[in-house]
Amino acid sequence: MFLSLHFYALIRPLIHYGFHFILPFFIAWIFYKKRWKKVGLLMMATIIVDVDHLMASPVFDPNRCSINFHPLHTFYAIVVYFVFLFFPKTRIIGIGLLLHMFTDALDCLWL
Numbered sequence: 001m002f003l004s005l006h007f008y009a010l011i012r013p014l015i016h017y018g019f020h021f022i023l024p025f026f027i028a029w030i031f032y033k034k035r036w037k038k039v040g041l042l043m044m045a046t047i048i049v050d051v052d053h054l055m056a057s058p059v060f061d062p063n064r065c066s067i068n069f070h071p072l073h074t075f076y077a078i079v080v081y082f083v084f085l086f087f088p089k090t091r092i093i094g095i096g097l098l099l100h101m102f103t104d105a106l107d108c109l110w111l
């Protein structure tokens with residue numbers, strides 16, 4: 001709002017990729033202290049849902065809101081990711097995916 005556009009242009013990708021690549025390890029470290037590296041990697045690996053971007057054209061558009069645009073970023077998909085939380089085997093993946101959606105949703109707010 002009060003900061004220059006250049007500042008946002010710089011900080012936006014930093015926050016976005018920081019949330020995609022660093023926050024999973026931070027969360028893993030808080031909730032899964034004993035195996036934070038493995039859990040963090042697993043959560044970070046959920047970035048693979050971005051394969052759905054390949055179906056869009058252009059594949060990458062920094063000013064596009066991914067949520068409800070790409071098939072794996074729809075509210076229906078997010079409901080499935082939420083259900084993942086209820087099963088121990090899929091819980092970490094679920095957290096990672098929801099974190100991914102949250103990060104992508106943040107980008108929609110800036111637009």
Ligand SMILES: [Zn+2]
Pocket residue numbers: 049050066073100104
């Ligand atoms: Zn995404």
